[in-house]
Each structure stands twice: as structure tokens, then as C-alpha cells.
Amino acid sequence: MEPSPQKSASKWSRASKWSEEHGAPLGCVGCFTVVFVIVIIGVLISYFSGENPLQNSLRASVEFTGTQFMITNNDDFDWSNVTFTINPGYLGGGFSLWVSRVRSGQTYSVGTMQFAKGDGTRFNPFTTKPQEISISCDEGFWGGGWK
Secondary structure (H helix, E strand, C coil): CCCCHHHHHHHHHHHHHHHHHHCCCHHHHHHHHHHHHHHHHHHHHHHHCCCCCCCCCCCEEEEECCCEEEEEECCCCCEEEEEEEECCCCCCCCEEEEEEEECCCCEEEEEHHHCECCCCCECCCCCCCCCEEEEEECCEEEEEECC
16 A cells, blocks of 8 residues: 555655755755765675775884884785874874885984975974874874884
8 A cells, every 4th residue: 555645745755944944955964864874884895895094014123223213024925105204193283204215124313403394484493392103105104103
């Protein structure tokens, strides 16, 4: 038995009335719902495909001397297009340094003042404690930190 047109019209008018009272057009609510579902599906696919970018896929070791970072590539391959980031944060607020290549087995020594934010602010180890470091390159990712 099919629902009567009068009954479905009444449901539509109630939803429309709610939408008008709360200032949200039904089209916007539908769009947000679709975007939300697409994002959730993308996250689930990425997670279950094993391509989690937050997992360490590089082998590295990092020492901090107080004025320099000693970063060692422990992999049996070179890293290319490498970005080192101190205190990366979730919104890209860290201090970064880009280098074209770090060879396999190489220890890359770099002064702390070489790291900068996008606005040009330099990392100063006397005013800011390094807590985390991340390494990202064409070959993978590594992250670690200090207590």
C-alpha cells in the first residue's frame, strides 16, 4: 500500500517548517551530510588499505645537542625531497627545513636556526623546547620526539 500524497506532503512541510525556524535550508543540511559521509568513507578506506601516513615507514635516528640536530638516515636507500619539521602540530605550525637529498647512512647535521615557520620566524632552542620532529620525503615518513 502506497503512502497517501497528503501524508508525505505533511512530512515535507514539517521538515520545511523546522528548517525555516532554525535558519538552515534543507539543501545545506543535505550537502553537509553528503560531504560528511564521503569524508568518513575516505578515512575508512585509507585506514583499512594500510596506507596510514602517520605510521613510520622510514628508519631514522635523531639527536639534539642543544644547538644542532643530528639526523641519520638508517635506511638502505636515499631520501629525496626531504622536509624536516620541529614541533609539527596538527595545523602546520611547526618549524621546517627542506633538503633535496639525504643519502643512505648519512648523518645530516643542521643548526636549529635553519628551521623556520612559513612567516620566517626561526626556531630558537633557548625560548622553545623541541618536543617532536617529523621527517617526510618521497619515500615515506618518520616521526619521533623527546620528553
